[in-house]
Amino acid sequence: MYNLDEKDIIKTLKIDARALGIPSGAAEVFIQKSVKAALNSLQKKSIITDLDVKKAVTKELKKYHADLAYVFENRDKIV
């Protein structure tokens, strides 16, 4: 379950990026960009669910790192 808080999403993504072996400097840059872009794209919606946030962040992350986007999207589908 993902918290809607931007800081929590960024923290979770940084942990995922480190686990996947992505250099921390590059990861920080594209994670910040992706999360900000995703949350901006959702501002027009009146009701925002966890799933909307997840889909938007995954869509932005896919532009930078496919594996990180895959892990973020599917982590709750392992068990």
Place this chain on the structure above:
Amino acid sequence: MAFLQLAPGIFALLNHYALGKFSKNKANDLRLFFILGAFLTSTLFFLAIYYLVSVFSFGDLISDNYTSSLCFGIIFIVLAMFCLFFYYHRGKNSRLFISRSLARALDHNAYSISSRTDAMRLGLFSTSCEFLLTIPLYVITSICLIKIESSGFPIGLLMISFLLVPILPLIFISWQYRSSYTLADILKNRIKNKPLIRIVLCFSFFLIAALIFFSGVKNV
């Protein structure tokens, strides 16, 4: 038992989070204590069942009585059907039969682990969650080991080999992470192997049911 997927799934998550939050040495420590917790749980459960089977002579009950062998065989057929239809959720994922709240709790536990005790506790708990599938296997194995022991064959090595089976998938996942596999690779493999695991689990339980029926029919 080597094909049961809950403990390996939680272990994969634990590895991923540990590599993301801690140093490699600490991640190795947590990995080791999770495996130790899983091993201790399965060993304790097996030894308890072995003791109960030997005290209540379940082996004679099943092989000498057609009705009890029929009932026990039906249990295995029900487990085979369960594994075929209900073990995994539908869809392109490797979600298991456990409730979503339990799955989220296990995920959250794996995320917030910071000590060896927590890792061992999680290994213990995730192994016990599939106990209902492993009890009948332990009972059958105990019956077979008791029969082998009564014929004079030393069963110590067989017992140790059997006790190592539940932790083989965990050792395999540990090796995968050391070989630079990531959670993404492991998850893709889990989804790809989903039909195979379903079929193997179902076939194994059916085979055991057939053997039980055969041993019961011999006494009719």
